[in-house]
Amino acid sequence: MNGRVARKSSQLGTYTVKSRFSQKMPQYLFIAPAALFVLLFMLYPIAYNIVVSFQDLTLMNLRSGGEFIGLQNYKEMIQTEKFGIALKNTVIYTAACIFFQVIIGYLLAVFLNQDFPFRNFFRSIMLLAWMTPLVITGTLFKWLFDVDHGVINYFLVSLHLIDAPINWLGQQDTALAAVIMTNIWIGIPFNMILILAAMQALPSDVYEAAKVDGASRFQTFWRITLPLLKPALLIILVLGIIYTFKVFDIILIMTGGGPVNATQVLPFYGYELAFVNFDFGASGAVATVILVILICIALIYLYLIKREEAE
Template sequence: MNNSLKKSLPLYTFILPTVIFVLCFMIYPIVYNIIVSFQDLTIKNLNTGGSFIGLKNYVDIIQSEKFFIALKNTFIYTFACIFFQVVIGYLLALFFNQDFPFRNFFRSILLLAWMTPLVITGTLFKWLFDVDYGVINYLLMNIHLIDNPINWLGQESTALTAVIITNVWVGIPFNMILILSALQSLPGDVYEAAKIDGANKLQIFAKITLPLMKPTLFVVLVLGIIYTFKVFDIILIMTGGGPVNATQVLPFFGYEQAFVNFNFGASGAVASIILLILMCISLVYLYLIKKEESS
């Protein structure tokens, strides 16, 4: 064994656990899922293994009307959640970037929404939106915005909105912390120079803050899209995909294929489609980052 190999061997030993973890718990499940998506694997032949059927699972899924409902709901849900989470998170970050008494205390209180398990959050908001004893209907009726209680989770027109509101409440603190950290790391001398040159607050925000925050906002958007796109917990707890598929999303559609219909091949196809969509989003992010660095 030569000297260079002796020197590099400890380095490889240190990264070996990480490599094993990634292979066993990330690469292998993804590869296995892709293989299953090309098989006729159901509960009937789960022990013996499914036969290869090519793209049939993908064709059946894409031809399903429920798939397009889930796809549409997923994009509406993701876009709405990300928009409100980032905008409100940005405004709160600007607010908490100011110096005022008990700033850290109020910031830590806001973090409770993000730290609370989604099972508890979903159950809490299910009670809040309840048609009979929900606090939201009670408040809206007291301020005379509505005359009768709204069945938020029981009708098609409002169910998805209620779920979006829940997830926005969960995601705002995460966006706020990331954006606030970036704001606090911005160079102060640039702002001092802008003030000396006579720039007002709006000009400083548009010409200095936003351009310097662009890399952080890209990260926040991509992380938020990936996290939101694979929503499952809140949907399962609050609506179960109903009523009449009003809150049906792709991850929940894949769950139903596997654990309701016991069609594991079709479920694998749905999961592979989700993976492909998220990979395309990640590639767009990498392209934008590369373009930003080269400019």
């Protein structure tokens, strides 16, 4: 008797599990394409790159597979002067771009948040810089910064701000600054539209109460606008840092990492190791370092979000 009851209970449990699985099968089928895409085109390349970074993999042994050499690629990378230059340029490039993009983007968002004629038209025009392909933008600014026929030198000389044309992209002192200005122009609309969307979601009654209490514009900004925009600004900063830190297109088009490594950045350094020197192991090490840095930035963002929610 007890055996029959046990068998029936087992059959009932098996039926319940099958029933639940059959009910959830459509859900699994819906997410299967996305999961397969993430697995094949995101997780697998990342895992393979990490494995390659521990191998002596070059063009000569690419087919047979590289020999496992442990942390040798990382040791050689750290000892290379070019890596230090690339890391320093990447940090300077990212910090300068993010600072000016957020500040100018915020000012434009404040302006476009006002009620005036053709406001939507100007919002649309601002997005053109961000929507333009980077190849076109890089080529355009390369011409604008040209030493002989560039428009920027023409206006600076015409306004008597400089005595002679500046070789913006051909000398170490100005090449990185020219690339930074180019990327600032590209990223301003992205920051502006996100900050503008966050501003329009702010409660108006809080500002009315502050106006009644006699709060100044600075007090309103510091005590109300900035705290309410903090979550959106954190997202903008994280996305901007990730997007800017992995710069490659603009560097390739405008300077090619030169002159004399003045615009050498980590992603371009990894590209040169892989497709110029054909040292895929060393390139994988550089890519892994970039991945670790960006993961740390994302973890800092998650920590700040959790702390803000706790408060």
